[in-house]
Amino acid sequence: MKKIRWGILSTAKIAREKVIPAMQRGRYCEIAAIASRNPEQAKEVANGLKIPTVYGSYEELLNDPAIDAVYIPLPNHLHVEWSIKSIQAGKHVLCEKPIALSSAEATQLLQVAQQNPQIKVMEAFMYRFHPQWVLAKELVDEARIGQLKTIHSFFSYYNADPNNIRNKKDLGGGGMMDIGCYCVSLARFLFNSEPVRVQGHVTIDPVLQTDTLASGILEFAAGTATFTCSTQLMPYQRVQILGTEGRVEIEIPFNAPPDQDTRLWLHTKNGSEEMIFEPVDQYTLQGDLFAQSILNNTPVPTPLQDAINNMKIIEAVFATASH
Numbered sequence: 001m002k003k004i005r006w007g008i009l010s011t012a013k014i015a016r017e018k019v020i021p022a023m024q025r026g027r028y029c030e031i032a033a034i035a036s037r038n039p040e041q042a043k044e045v046a047n048g049l050k051i052p053t054v055y056g057s058y059e060e061l062l063n064d065p066a067i068d069a070v071y072i073p074l075p076n077h078l079h080v081e082w083s084i085k086s087i088q089a090g091k092h093v094l095c096e097k098p099i100a101l102s103s104a105e106a107t108q109l110l111q112v113a114q115q116n117p118q119i120k121v122m123e124a125f126m127y128r129f130h131p132q133w134v135l136a137k138e139l140v141d142e143a144r145i146g147q148l149k150t151i152h153s154f155f156s157y158y159n160a161d162p163n164n165i166r167n168k169k170d171l172g173g174g175g176m177m178d179i180g181c182y183c184v185s186l187a188r189f190l191f192n193s194e195p196v197r198v199q200g201h202v203t204i205d206p207v208l209q210t211d212t213l214a215s216g217i218l219e220f221a222a223g224t225a226t227f228t229c230s231t232q233l234m235p236y237q238r239v240q241i242l243g244t245e246g247r248v249e250i251e252i253p254f255n256a257p258p259d260q261d262t263r264l265w266l267h268t269k270n271g272s273e274e275m276i277f278e279p280v281d282q283y284t285l286q287g288d289l290f291a292q293s294i295l296n297n298t299p300v301p302t303p304l305q306d307a308i309n310n311m312k313i314i315e316a317v318f319a320t321a322s323h
Helices: 013-024 039-049 058-062 076-088 103-115 131-141 175-191 282-295 304-319
Strands: 004-009 029-035 053-055 069-072 092-096 121-124 148-158 197-204 211-219 224-230 232-243 246-250 262-268 271-277
Touching: 004 013, 004 058, 004 282, 013 029, 013 039, 013 069, 013 282, 029 039, 029 058, 029 282, 039 053, 053 058, 058 076, 069 076, 069 282, 076 092, 076 103, 092 282, 103 304, 121 282, 121 304, 131 175, 131 232, 131 246, 131 262, 131 271, 148 175, 175 211, 175 224, 175 304, 197 304, 211 232, 211 304
Parallel strands: 004 029, 004 069, 029 053, 069 092, 092 121, 148 224
Antiparallel strands: 148 232, 197 211, 211 224, 232 246, 246 262, 262 271
16 A cells, blocks of 8 residues: 655654554654754654654755655744645645734745646645544534524633743634634634624733733634634533534534544433543544655645634634734
């Protein structure tokens, strides 16, 4: 079976602890190389994860003709720069979310991608590939809850460390970019359209200068979506999807654990049904689906335009917010 040979740009925590091990378990993925500006750190990570080739610069990895695709878990402000360099080096690109710091920057990436149509590029919103979300989308699309009217999502954790990259404004930190983007994405995913109006409320940390509490109301033609995200609250996440005849609740909607069951509830006038999903790693699913789009030369599961549209809504939340 042919596999896509991947190179990893950086030794970021999400890559080390989640994405690389998950993709190594994939049917269509082979992690062939890793690069870091700190060669010693790259060697240490490569040894621990049994990655055969180590590079002391991103450019060296991109120049390796044996690498088919790259996964980019770099800080947010570097996503577009290195995605473009990867495309120009002839590598397919799976880039962490949010793919850019602005819709304008994301549009620049799209334009480069369009000039290189043989290259696949995708933003890594892995949650959509988990079976619980595949089912939730089916339940909505098949009107199992009647007509979709409103969605409420909540996502929070507590991290006030000023040295943490998520709390550095100039590197694309803040709650909206880190986790609020999921809440925006899922609303657009389920309504299968773009909001016609957005209203935000954002709290900015006086020291960090990043948003630590943000809420938004997204008004769609068919209904509304409301959300709250925070980087300084007790860790919690939940999604409620409500229609005229039923409700779907997802217990762990975003970072579903790969080693334990996950649950979704469907509530209708006929009663409640609990759907249990056996352990599955959504990062493995994401890697394999992207790899298959390369192998079969088919469109990627989530087009780049989706990433641009998501950024436009994030921008609108800030633009309409009363600070």
